[in-house]
Amino acid sequence: MSLRDHAARIDHAGEALTEAGARLAGVLPPADAFGAEVPGRLGELGGALHALAAAVLAARSREAAAHGARLSDAASMLQFVSASYAEVDESVRRRHAEHQGGQ
Numbered sequence: 001m002s003l004r005d006h007a008a009r010i011d012h013a014g015e016a017l018t019e020a021g022a023r024l025a026g027v028l029p030p031a032d033a034f035g036a037e038v039p040g041r042l043g044e045l046g047g048a049l050h051a052l053a054a055a056v057l058a059a060r061s062r063e064a065a066a067h068g069a070r071l072s073d074a075a076s077m078l079q080f081v082s083a084s085y086a087e088v089d090e091s092v093r094r095r096h097a098e099h100q101g102g103q
Helices: 003-027 041-101
Strands: none
Touching: 003 041
């Protein structure tokens, strides 16, 4: 597998992680699933739990997006390195051919 192949796979993983992070916010159940609609202290506790769950999911969503962006950046750098290696290889081939032809 070439560096370009690895870069493409890493980039795909970054995109998938970013998409998963975006979908994560959508998995939060409604507040009534936590009992937030119940009157009194139990309802307050349910509301607090819902708010905590929302905050946690939002934080994980942001983290996933940040890690996805890092993976995409790493893939871009790997693509750059791959292109640089290809340029060096071609340059060496040309010089070697010139050197062989000059003898």
